[in-house]
Amino acid sequence: MTQKKSRVVLITGACGGIGRATVQLFSSKGWHVLGVDRSPFGDDFPENGHFIRADITDPSAIEKVFKSIHEISDTLDAVVNNAAVQVAKPLVDTSVEEWDAVMASNLRPAFLIAKLAFPFLMQAGGGAIVNVSSVHAVQTSANIAAYAASKGGLLALTRAMAIEFAPNNIRVNAILPGAVDTPMLRSGLGRGHAGDGDIQSRLDNLARRTVNGRIGKPSEIAHAIYFLADDTQSSFMTGQAMIVDGGATARLSTE
Secondary structure, three states, X not given: OOOOOOOEEEEEOOOOHHHHHHHHHHHHOOOEEEEEEOOOOOOOOOOOOEEXXXXXXXXXXXXXXXHHHHHHOOOOOEEEEOOOOOOOOOHHHOOHHHHHHHHHHHOHHHHHHHHHHHHHHHHOOOEEXXXXXXXXXXXXXXXXXXXXXXXXXXXXXXXXXXXXXHHHOEEEEEEXXXXXXXXXXXXXXXXXOOOOOOHHHHHHHHHHOOOOXXXXXXXXXXXXXXXXXXXXXXXXXXXXXXXXXXXXHHXXXXX
């Protein structure tokens, strides 16, 4: 086992838009990044980190991930639960299998990873867990019920974990991104909430609904995640929901 020379972070959903930006940011800050995703990352994963390909919808795969982590480091300083999928269809058309698949990807892994990461965080003397929820946890729209429910559950889980883990010097917070230009956002533009037209027209429609007048960038969410993970910046924050949405939820829907 190698000696820890820098802080260590575990990031799930490492191959997604927000995940990749978060991997790169933590690495640039000198962290040893452990990335997990069921898709291949490619050749540009940071040299000072390790990528573990695994499908964390399978509980046994999560256990194997932590066996691999133990071969790399006996401590974790932060965990970023970022992996997610989205089913964009009416509730009455959503199958039980689709509902369960969303929960198995977006909610259950955060619970299991917290359990398995706990001794690693304890070994480090404490640390931080950042759960990537969504504005859909507090404000939502039609044809995305399973996703909204999973992200609402993740927010509630964040509060519960924060209370239980506080005596162990482990902070737990949630980041709630709004409209961010990621493959997931683009793939969900067909559910009617962004109007008609081509992809760019729909992105422009979304942008006009934010106070800032634009769609967010994955790197902007990554910096917010880093803020919550870094004890030097957010040491007095736990159990909180940080909304990063360009002001979209600040505006009345009837305006």
